[in-house]
Amino acid sequence: MQNRIFSFPPIIDNDSKIIILGSIPGAKSLEKQQYYAHPQNKFWKIIFELFNENFTEDYEERLSILKKHNIALWDVIDSCERKGSLDSEIKNEEANQIAELLEEFPNIQTIFCNGGKSFKNLQKVLGKDFKIPFYVLPSTSPLHTISFEKKLEEWKAILKFL
Template sequence: MNYAERIARLHARGVGIWDVLAHCERAGSLDSNIVRASEVANDIPGLLAAHASIVAIALNGGRARQSFRRLVLPALEARIARPLSVLELPSTSPANAGMTRAQKRAHWRALLDWSS
């Protein structure tokens, strides 16, 4: 299944995809190379305020978790009063070689509880 097909399949299940970061600087493609001072978060609180049906956020890997906690969570707590679940999941990247694909899949199955 190609990327577009995977995205379409997720959307059909009520799952949206959006990066925590709108912008950052890094050398290469590894998240570990992101320059922390360059990180600019997407307006996730604004997205959630505009779409009250969103009840959960899944974070793909440790860097997304760190950026979300540091840049998004403080603003989120100030703007969103409804309960919101945040799922901190392992990175799906091949660079995350500490887990097998089957182990990653087992963790990511938690999304099934939240999708339509």
């Protein structure tokens, strides 16, 4: 039996307008107890580029940049069994209560999924015709090997919803 891993609580407040959903934290993120902690993951670099913010390694400052730009963060999967960090290794997953969170925070108008796994799981959880639109963006994981520039270009879609 593999060890069960758990996602983090959502980063969200009443001013959040969009939410970005990953699948579930990878090994490095779980070790550091921080979203997107792997140094090769481009999530934070993309966020800082999108909003012309000065890049920082400080996690609290990173979270404050998300809040400043009305972005919430969470994962589609609450818990699962997985060895390593690959989404393809995820087994026996339990979903987070996404619909309930969106009810509690009605200012969220758009959902963006960080990669295909979170998008597919979200479709299972919410159905294809959910009342809030959701979109898939290229994964910021280093395993998704398209260029940083291409990822950044596609992630600019977020700006239209803020």
